[in-house]
Every structure is written in C-alpha cells, then in structure tokens.
Amino acid sequence: MGQNGRVPAEERREWTLPAAAGLAALEAALLIAVIVFIGHRLPVYGLFLAVKFPFCVWLLRRRAGAFFALLLFEVSGLGVALLAPGVAVALRALEIVIASTVLGLLWASAPLFPSPELPAR
Numbered sequence: 001m002g003q004n005g006r007v008p009a010e011e012r013r014e015w016t017l018p019a020a021a022g023l024a025a026l027e028a029a030l031l032i033a034v035i036v037f038i039g040h041r042l043p044v045y046g047l048f049l050a051v052k053f054p055f056c057v058w059l060l061r062r063r064a065g066a067f068f069a070l071l072l073f074e075v076s077g078l079g080v081a082l083l084a085p086g087v088a089v090a091l092r093a094l095e096i097v098i099a100s101t102v103l104g105l106l107w108a109s110a111p112l113f114p115s116p117e118l119p120a121r
Contacts (some may be wrong), residue, residue, distance in 0.1 A: 013108050018060060020105035024070055025056040027077070027098045034091065064113055071106060074099045 028049045035046040052073055058066035081087065081095035 014112065016105045016109040017062070017112055020070070020102050020109055021056040021059040023098065023105065024059075024073070024102050025053055027095075027102065028052040028056075030098075031095070062113055067106065067110075067113065070102070074103050074106070078103075 032046045032049050034040075035043060035049070040046075052070070055066040055069045055073070059070060077095055077099040081092045081099065084092075
C-alpha cells in the first residue's frame with residue numbers, strides 16, 4: 001500500500017473524502033441553480049458544471065483521476081470568483097468560501113489514496 005498505509009488511523013481523517021465530495025456536489029448544484037434561475041447569457045456553463053457530479057461519485061470510490069479533476073474544478077472556481085467581472089459580491093464570497101473548503105478537505109483526504117509504486121525488477 002505504500003507509505004500512506006503506515007499513517008495511523010486517527011490521522012487519516014476518513015470523513016474528509018465524503019465531505020469533500022458532498023460539498024463539491026452541493027457547490028455545483030447551487031451554481032447551476034444560479035445560472036438557470038438568474039439567467040446567464042451562456043447556459044452552457046450549467047452543462048459544464050453538471051460534468052462535476054460523476055467526479056464527486058468517483059471520488060467516493062477513491063479514484064485518483066476524480067481527485068485531480070475536482071482539484072482542477074475548485075481552482076478554476078476560485079479563479080472565476082476572484083477575476084470574473086460582473087459577479088455579485090455575495091456569490092463571489094460564497095464561491096471562495098466553498099471552493100477553499102473543498103480544497104482543504106481534498107488536501108486532508110490525500111493520505112487516503114494509495115501511494116504509487118513502481119513495479120519491482
């Protein structure tokens with residue numbers, strides 16, 4: 001299992017993985033609702049956010065690709081919240097708080113994934 005298998009159980013923080021997946025899915029649902037109900041000029045952003053849901057499920061199955069995809073989603077969400085013009089201050093602040101929390105939870109859940117190991121010769 002690699003070095004991560006040696007991490008004591010009390011330090012593994014098993015709850016962080018489902019918390020990150022759930023909060024990321026909730027974030028996507030809230031942003032889709034904002035796009036749909038407020039009426040964004042490009043509703044394709046809602047479809048882009050809907051792609052996030054399978055990654056949240058795959059994160060619960062401890063797939064490393066889903067972990068990195070959610071990292072990418074959250075970092076881009078922070079970038080949009082910080083740099084996009086015309087975003088309401090309340091929505092901007094909410095996205096920054098949620099994305100930062102998900103990133104922190106993902107960071108804390110990293111030891112739950114097995115370490116990569118090269119095959120023996």
